[in-house]
Amino acid sequence: xxxxxxxxxxxxxxxxxxxxxxxxxxxxxEMCRALHPRLDAWAADPSVKAVVIRGAGGKAFxxxxxxxxxxxxxxxxxxxxxxxxxxxxxxxxxxxxxxxxHFPKPFIALVDGICMxxxxxxxxxxxxxxxxxxxxxxxxxxxxxxxxDVGGGWFLPRFPGETGTYxxxxxxxxxxxxxxxxxxxxxxxxxxxxxxxxxxxxxxDWSGPGHHVAAHVLAGFIAEPGTSxxxxxxxxxxxxxxxxxxxxxxxxxxxxxxxxAEETRATLLRMSPTSLKVTLRQLREGRxxxxxxxxRVEYRLSQALTARPDFREGIRAVLVDKDQKPRWSPATLSDxxxxxxxxxxxxxxxxxxxxxxxx
Ligand code: QUE
Numbered sequence: 158x159x160x161x162x163x164x165x166x167x168x169x170x171x172x173x174x175x176x177x178x179x180x181x182x183x184x185x186x187e188m189c190r191a192l193h194p195r196l197d198a199w200a201a202d203p204s205v206k207a208v209v210i211r212g213a214g215g216k217a218f219x220x221x222x223x224x225x226x227x228x229x230x231x232x233x234x235x236x237x238x239x240x241x242x243x244x245x246x247x248x249x250x251x252x253x254x255x256x257x258x259h260f261p262k263p264f265i266a267l268v269d270g271i272c273m274x275x276x277x278x279x280x281x282x283x284x285x286x287x288x289x290x291x292x293x294x295x296x297x298x299x300x301x302x303x304x305x306d307v308g309g310g311w312f313l314p315r316f317p318g319e320t321g322t323y324x325x326x327x328x329x330x331x332x333x334x335x336x337x338x339x340x341x342x343x344x345x346x347x348x349x350x351x352x353x354x355x356x357x358x359x360x361x362d363w364s365g366p367g368h369h370v371a372a373h374v375l376a377g378f379i380a381e382p383g384t385s386x387x388x389x390x391x392x393x394x395x396x397x398x399x400x401x402x403x404x405x406x407x408x409x410x411x412x413x414x415x416x417x418a419e420e421t422r423a424t425l426l427r428m429s430p431t432s433l434k435v436t437l438r439q440l441r442e443g444r445x446x447x448x449x450x451x452x453r454v455e456y457r458l459s460q461a462l463t464a465r466p467d468f469r470e471g472i473r474a475v476l477v478d479k480d481q482k483p484r485w486s487p488a489t490l491s492d493x494x495x496x497x498x499x500x501x502x503x504x505x506x507x508x509x510x511x512x513x514x515x516x
Pocket of ligand 1: 179180181183184220221222223224225273274275297298300301475476
């Protein structure tokens with residue numbers, strides 16, 4: 158069994174520890190394949206009342222999907238296609254997210270430190286997220302030529318106002334206070350007390366309704382959330398991120414005139430133009446769709462975007478060479494045609510995400 162994810166049963170609690178601390182617990186295909194069947198078993202086992210997931214190492218809950226490995230499996234740049242691991246990885250990751258989304262028992266993520274991209278996929282779909290003072294929460298995929306996946310098309314449009322649009326396009330980081338205000342965090346706890354939280358969940362009397370028991374235990378540990386800078390900016394974000402074209406958002410930021418608006422505009426201009434256009438369309442579509450529908454849309458997008466040059470280039474610039482100077486292709490928003498964006502959303506006959514029916 159993979160040592161990269163530790164799976165143990167402590168009393169009535171199934172305990173998952175993401176255990177790749179040197180890679181900030183980035184989620185690999187092997188980890189998905191080890192975790193998913195165990196979640197199935199815990200869901201079916203009446204002696205297991207709740208599942209807890211956490212990250213080892215004290216720096217990260219989970220930095221995202223193992224996109225470095227996906228990029229490493231790509232063929233020559235002119236070969237086309239997303240590489241063999243792209244298909245396997247995204248199918249396994251989205252199936253795992255779906256398993257968590259429909260998990261029939263309390264699913265409690267202890268989110269301490271970095272949580273980005275795929276880390277949200279392992280936490281946002283469960284019933285409980287306890288975050289600590291070390292939380293750094295972000296959906297940074299537009300910076301590597303991807304898009305905010307793992308359900309971003311479903312959960313980002315459900316954050317207050319246009320904050321989800323802002324977070325999904327810019328990759329902006331949130332702290333614990335922001336996460337509480339967004340509704341991502343259900344509880345704010347101190348990192349020094351996480352072991353105690355696990356012990357209390359293991360020691361709890363689970364004879365009542367599971368969600369009440371979990372909520373009651375976590376309530377015993379809550380700390381002050383603090384004030385959210387994201388909340389303070391919600392009005393200006395709503396003014397600048399309401400449009401349906403990325404160009405309109407840039408114009409609104411320019412007209413806003415503040416230092417924050419100028420910085421935000423500069424941030425957007427550093428992201429993959431293709432990613433920005435695909436993401437805004439994804440987030441608008443997600444306003445009116447349920448999670449399962451958006452998971453199928455996102456699988457199509459994952460295959461389309463990992464086959465495009467910006468993904469390889471984004472991984473090079475951010476994770477391999479770390480020069481932070483990606484050369485995007487197409488290089489500007491005006492060079493990305495509507496037809497190119499539309500093509501990323503096209504059905505893929507014979508290569509669609511098939512999810513088990515769940516209530
Ligand atoms: C966007 C992302 C990811 C990212 C950086 C981005 C991502 C991811 C990692 C990551 C970080 C550290 C590691 C690692 C992966 O970085 O998804 O293996 O050691 O997993 O800008 O989406």
